[in-house]
Amino acid sequence: MAYLPLSTANLPDPAIDPAQGSSPEDYFNVALYAGNSSTQSITGVGHQPDFLWIKGRTVTGENHALVDVVRGTDKYLFSSYVAGTEDTNTNRVTSFDSDGFSIGNQGDVNTTGRNYVAWSWKANGSGVSNTDGSITSTVSANTTSGFSIVSYTGDGSSSATIGHGLDSAPEMVIVKSRDLASTNWLTAINVTGSYIDLNLNDTSANSNSGDGDYFPQAFTSTTFKPNVNGTNPTNGDGNTYIAYCFHSVDGFSKFGSYTGNGSADGPFIYTGFKPKWFLWKRTDGLSGWSVYDAERDPYNYRSKILYPDGADAEGTPSAYYIDFVSNGVKIRGNGSAYNGSGINVIYMAFAENPFKYSTAS
Numbered sequence: 276m277a278y279l280p281l282s283t284a285n286l287p288d289p290a291i292d293p294a295q296g297s298s299p300e301d302y303f304n305v306a307l308y309a310g311n312s313s314t315q316s317i318t319g320v321g322h323q324p325d326f327l328w329i330k331g332r333t334v335t336g337e338n339h340a341l342v343d344v345v346r347g348t349d350k351y352l353f354s355s356y357v358a359g360t361e362d363t364n365t366n367r368v369t370s371f372d373s374d375g376f377s378i379g380n381q382g383d384v385n386t387t388g389r390n391y392v393a394w395s396w397k398a399n400g401s402g403v404s405n406t407d408g409s410i411t412s413t414v415s416a417n418t419t420s421g422f423s424i425v426s427y428t429g430d431g432s433s434s435a436t437i438g439h440g441l442d443s444a445p446e447m448v449i450v451k452s453r454d455l456a457s458t459n460w461l462t463a464i465n466v467t468g469s470y471i472d473l474n475l476n477d478t479s480a481n482s483n484s485g486d487g488d489y490f491p492q493a494f495t496s497t498t499f500k501p502n503v504n505g506t507n508p509t510n511g512d513g514n515t516y517i518a519y520c521f522h523s524v525d526g527f528s529k530f531g532s533y534t535g536n537g538s539a540d541g542p543f544i545y546t547g548f549k550p551k552w553f554l555w556k557r558t559d560g561l562s563g564w565s566v567y568d569a570e571r572d573p574y575n576y577r578s579k580i581l582y583p584d585g586a587d588a589e590g591t592p593s594a595y596y597i598d599f600v601s602n603g604v605k606i607r608g609n610g611s612a613y614n615g616s617g618i619n620v621i622y623m624a625f626a627e628n629p630f631k632y633s634t635a636s
Contacts, residue, residue: 290419291527299527299626302397302420305551305570312380312387320375325398325415326424326519327368327376328354330581332571332589333389339583340384342368345402345415345424346517352451354460354583357476361453392571392581394552398424407438407497410510416440421522429501431512433491436498444494445520446530447623449475450501453515459507461489464621466531471558471621476584481558521623529624532558537616539594541606548626550599554583555613555622562612569599569627576607599627
């Protein structure tokens, strides 16, 4: 029997393969810019965005603003602010461009003397009608990168299903009502064989006492099933919703979990790529969400954090250090929220380069 040499060159080709002219930046990227209190175009993103998540880094009080091509560039929801309904504003993002986006002079995305970050995902344009579920949805789906944007109107039925447009079951679905005031960002993650229910907008622990608290049925390769019950339904009769659906793609994205060891020499998390963006959240106790990325913090160790559930400025708390390495993440801190002994943490990561083509940091 012949054996290949132990070399990254002999790893399988990733689905998004730089050697074949495709790059992770074609589907996800991080853009930094400085505000000018006027108008400007942000270029070099590497794709035309379909979903943008913008956050001010410099001062506390600027909320996380999420906008997508399905709802339109004038429609905003805020992961750090749940009161009220979808905001309409024509002066934040003014257009999605071929290599980035343009912005107006709205202060929370473009104030002179302040710095901003935009996380950008490519889906598949403005969306098409999807009838895989009992409720017709509008879906912008990118099956290559495992990401879709889903818009639908609830019908109040306990048996309803929603088509998501992907070719595999999502591992994470985030749903937000557009017109029900003070509703949570309902987030369901299935990376352990059972569903974990969290709110992107707060520090609460897993609220799932059994599969189905937020979504009463396992995700399938074509649909997810919304919930009509409780104070945060995902299928209120006549209410409108937006959903962001994700599943892992080898060499590009990874959704998973780990157990903390309580040591400054923390766990190693294998992703199969050098990360560009990393989000994590403790699930078995009160703890906020945190995001690191390789543009704001280009060298190991990484310590610059933004918090999806809060309007805080960028922080660098001690004991929450991580390294981005060629095939994953190494935890270097023993902060109780992310590496307490025996705690459970979920994560979401997107690639800078697949492991096959990565270099050490």
